[in-house]
Amino acid sequence: MTDEIISLLYEIDPEDLYISIRLIRGEVGPGYEGVDLGIAEKLILKAVNMITSIGEDELSNERKRIGDIGDTLEKVIIRKNQASLFSEPLSMDRVFNNIQKIARKEGRASQDVKLKIIVEMLNDSEPVEAKYIARSLAAKMRLGISTMTVIDSLSYIFNTDIDNAVEALSDLDLGEVGNGYVKEMISHRTKPLYGLIEILSKKKGCPIDPYIREQALMVVQEVRSSVSELREKIERAYNVHPDLALIARSMAIDGPERVIDISVKAGVPLRSMLGERSKSIEDILLKMGGTAAFEYKYDGLRIQAHISKKRDGVDVHLYSRQLEDITEQYPDVVDVLKKRFSGDDCIVEGECVPVDRETGSLLPFQVISRRRGRKFDLMKKVDEVPVQLVLFDCLMHNAEDKTLRPFMERRGILSVIFPQISEELELKGGLSLSKMKIINDIPQGEKFFEQALENGCEGIMAKSTSDTSFYQAGKRGWNWIKFKRDYRSELNDTLDLVVMGGYHGSGKRRGLYGALLMGVWNENDRRYETLCKLGTGFTDDILEDLLDRLEPYKINAPPLEYSARMEADVFFQPRVVLEVVGAEISHSPIHTAGWKPSVDDTGYALRFPRFTGRFRDDKGPDQATTVSEVERLYGLQNKRSI
């Protein structure tokens, strides 16, 4: 897949790269803007009706019979009989501009304009163009091109060392096949490179002169490391500015090396830093070098707040961990930030927790999750369940990127931005700092941990106080270690698993899914691997709900990024994440999590899995539990039983 994307993007005029990436990813703008297309298929069919005179009933029957809006249009568009006043072939610019217009037209009156813009495009479409335009409009591109695939591709396309290497290698005689690879490398980038590495690495039976072979091997190894260096830079850029199309455009215009200049910016949410887990306070202090800043780990909704002073007041945007703009759901948080903020601009992070107005104590997270997606009675909810924003980090202040400053310095800035802030929860104000203490020994740490639990927290988060305790956007690192009560008792820590497939139910569950194939994210091999088949913990309502939730992600075959040895009746794109508990982690010959074919031919499996009832809508599939976390849980569990 990556090979094909690379060849495709390499051929494209750099000026068109931005639009190409948007189109292959099926996006109108950066994900965090939340501008979606998702045009109703009915409207698309109506446009077809306008230009073909095929009745709307016939069209909707065809759509049902064929099963896909794109394939339907590809087939019927040849019956087009409406002429256009200005016929000209479609261009990427024109399609993307039209898509933008459609996505940004709001309101009922605009339906007619949307319809006509669709007509305008279809009028000049070849059948295959109509197919992809329809899929783009209906948000059903389903190419499954992941973020990582695009980042990988960019690291090859923009790697000038490949071109230099080709020059150096053309002077060497690498045999017929080898020379062929070198020739192809300019335009095909990956495949010939790895083909070449393969021949050069074979010591025995390699027809190339050993000295030349060594020389060539050095050149290609350098290319390989240069590619991974560039990939890291692009990944860093993506973590602080998650918009691949923009990154690609900036690399094309400003030069590939300038990707390092892409930095934190108010209004562009960063990908959150995540913490590792540990099995004991002792272990934490050991890993942290004896000292760490312990913070309460609040059970709430993690929020990234972007605040900037504008000509006409203070502008606040709130983003969830999914980088979704949730400003409108928390008007109370916006208000308090506006009131208390001083400075030009900043990005701060905290946990939004519900507070009992009478007692001042923390309430369970579920209480605020009820606010999500509400529009009409939001103000009532705001009154009923006041929230507290407990801040713990600062990522940008007065236009300066703070992510590469040490944690203690970053936290210190919070008191500059919000002069009156303290670690005491405020019943009226709704803004405070997370409870924090510098811990040097185990008893102190244990005591702080118990105190956190007594105060209604999940546990503690230990943060390194070292000079290199940076904010590693989008990464899970040992600078932050979380420790929850669950970790020390039996395995009832929850896992967040991705729904990969489904099995049709029978009997009482006829027409619903009887069980789901659940998986974890393997961050090294960049794929999803199966961990268990989940069939318990579902009520009838949940099963009904699941049917609707999963419907848009149905696909005919497992995507390439799936590694599964088990069959399923239906596969889904990795989107829905469920919270699951289980009895223990065991080895299994049928599941693929952490499976290393070379070692023992087994993967990890979760025994007796049960759905907790919590949909992790706040988590993306690549933020689900990872294979290495499962591995660690497995390790913890075994140590305990000794």
Added chain:
Amino acid sequence: MFNVEAKAETFRSVFSVLTPIAGEIKLAADDNGWKIRAVDPAHVAMVDLELESSAFEKYDVEPMELGLNVERLLESIKSARGDELVTMKLDDDNRLVISMSNLTLKIPLVDPSGFSEPKVPSLNLPINLKLNSAELQKGLKISASISDYLTFECSEDKLIMTSSEDLSMMTLELKKGQEYELVEFEKPSKSSFSLDYFSHLMKGVGANRDIQLHLGNSYPLKLVFDFAEEKGHAIYLLAPRIESS
């Protein structure tokens, strides 16, 4: 500087010609008057319109381009009597200030850079007829219940409008010298059009107006007419339906 005054009915007639094509348009104004060219979002129909400065009671305009939401403008002068004077001028905040008797409205402009610059396609139309819009309206009304398109077939001495689907059919025959005058005739022609589009255009033309209808063979049609006491001149173009069978 943009400060004009005209009767409400003058403004109304201009905007009504435009709304069947586009809700938002770009107006080019200079000493001689207004010029507006707009294409419908589907690129099926377009309008090319001119309004002489003499159509206005007061006309004080430097050459400029303005983006206007004509649907909103039409709505805003709805309450005015036909002969009531309405002024439109630009204020410092780039809003259009509309005043009539005791009512004042301020409406923001639309960014004119977002509009395409349509060229009028050059068409070679062998037939040109002069007739009253009422003659066409009659056929339109009836065919609406029959099909979603309308066919014009013109021979040397008659113009036939037909509309058919399945077993239903309508035929309306107009005779040369009676219902229309023939201005030009090269060869017999036949073209079909979307009824929906055509009836919208006819709404823009208005009732009981003298028009010129240009036709070709499976070719766009052209409607030419004057409005605003002959000081406004408009051309509509409409792309045909191509018979597949």
